[in-house]
Amino acid sequence: MDKPADALQRLRRVHEDAAVAVLRSAGALSRAELTQRTGLSRTTLFSIISELMERDAVVEVEAPPAEPRGRGRPAALIALNPSAGLLIGLDVGRRRVRLAIANVAHEIIATGMADIPAGADAPAQAEAAVRLVRRVGEEHGIRLGALEAIGLGLVGIVDDPSLPASTVPAQHAPVARRLAEEFGVRVAVDNNARLAALAESTWGAARSVGDLVYVRWSVGVGGGFVVGGRLLRGAHGAAGEIGHVSLDPEGPPCHCGGRGCLERRIGSQALLEVCAARGIALTGLDSLVAAAQDRVPGVCEVISEAAADLGRILADTVVQLDPERVVVGGEFASLGSLVLDPIRQAIDGLALPKIGRRIGVTPADLGVNASAMGAIAFLLNEEPAIPGHLRP
């Protein structure tokens, strides 16, 4: 049950959201017009407007002279602050940083990429991220002073994305802290595979799908679940780690401390080893995928067997979460039916076949920028309507 204090606090927040939503759709309005359109009392509305003005979320603009207003100075209009609300999404991976920038209307206005030297430590990653933001900002003439917040996707377990940058877990602290210092805004951190899931459900292959299972199959195997339109984060920031479901509790040890993990069986390194054992020498993920695209004998078998293993695990996920759709991302997803068919077959055969639901299995849509875009969606989801709420 709501306590009255909770209900009133929520009420305040919804009042703010409503005022901002009306301004977003109607443009500049007088206080009187806003009072009428929101149904709020003058007192309540005026107090909300002054708080939004303090946070630079809205500004006063002059009423156009065309409208006669009678005597005295024309009533000022309230409008969303056009130079507020810039959001940045960064995806710091093992080999690359990727960037997306969104404006106040939540349109992606720029993207970019930079390589990270192999084995770079966190400060070096942070440096690469800062340089990328500065460069892309300059190239597109973007005023970074209007930046509201940064969403940051990272590899691995991200403990608590709601923590301020100064207290994020040790391994992430240098990147998050450096960005927060450099740009003077809040940095919200989450796992980059989860952020890709969120992006696909916001703008991509699962747009308007409320319940999504997303898996990214690449060097490693990551994932993310969207449930009722919200990203499932878990109690310790570890939800979605499909790659560490065990195919065999007696199997080989994994770096996570478990045994027989899916990632250990179908990650690109494992598949390269299987190919090598079968006499097919390939140099890395890209050549493996290229060989499969060229239908090199033996390679397709290795990948479709791996897809069947992935399908078996995804079938278990589907049994438990009952999603509307399964989206497969990462480099292997580009192989189409070679990968998707064994997954579909496993789900159709094992995931409660008799109840007769159809779970769509589709490739991801957003390509390499998915996680950077997801980092922006993450900021928007946390704070749906109000610029200024995102301030540190």
Place this chain on the structure above:
Amino acid sequence: MDKPADALQRLRRVHEDAAVAVLRSAGALSRAELTQRTGLSRTTLFSIISELMERDAVVEVEAPPAEPRGRGRPAALIALNPSAGLLIGLDVGRRRVRLAIANVAHEIIATGMADIPAGADAPAQAEAAVRLVRRVGEEHGIRLGALEAIGLGLVGIVDDPSLPASTVPAQHAPVARRLAEEFGVRVAVDNNARLAALAESTWGAARSVGDLVYVRWSVGVGGGFVVGGRLLRGAHGAAGEIGHVSLDPEGPPCHCGGRGCLERRIGSQALLEVCAARGIALTGLDSLVAAAQDRVPGVCEVISEAAADLGRILADTVVQLDPERVVVGGEFASLGSLVLDPIRQAIDGLALPKIGRRIGVTPADLGVNASAMGAIAFLLNEEPAIPGHLRP
């Protein structure tokens, strides 16, 4: 992003919630006092009050004569309708119906149970449920005219609990329809293991735990997940079906259409067969559990092996959902460490051991009435603050 219409509709609902929350905490108030305490405009508040009155959620009461009001008739006060808000939870199982009744303050004021003859069809189940409600109502002097809604827990897949009783899936329709007709209220349907999960997270072993994995181990194996305080229902009403995760895709066929399902391996019937094959003759679930409690040689081994299989599947669930706690219910949970230790061991060994989180594994708390209580929690969760919202 919210559209303005959505935001305004949500606003309306939050206004109602706030008004009801203030009335719940402050008791009867004049319209002027309510206007002031909620911060709403007179127009908005008056319109909300008349809608709530139309739904019998609030009533006008006379101001106490002690307060002098000046000339004219005393201003009427607005109060929550004291004879509204009775909620019933029913759990229709294979062998029994269980009942819980909650008052407007959401306290459980009565519970009850009735046997269902073996093999009873849906109309016979419905009849048993109606008789149970009437009998317990009479015994406790409860005015069923004040009934707001019925939450109904059923065995199996429940397609869409938001459907009106007249359109619930075929197998459930007779029970839901009969109850709706008999009592003239809305009947909301969900799976009874999921409802038990919700009850444990509302009143039981996982109170104040936002992320819960619940499994019920009995004749069958069911489950339910609570994520961020909300019951995870799935896109087709099938979330939480832990019992149909496959331990072996080549295993024996299951009634669900899949193969090697957990339920097929560790449900009580399967365990009785294993015992029989090992020369231990037992007659059913109760005698199996009793034999384990008496430490009958051989029986404990069968059950702890089964618990290890369950633990292996729960470890996968924990890897993917990252809950705060795992709660084990059903008859087998009463065996304590015999069952809980192998589950803990599997989770500790397989669920991302290196991240060093501690997942609590605890027995369920609410006993046999968990699902009936969960059916009430389900009604409260759907419609948190407002009696009258629950009307058909």
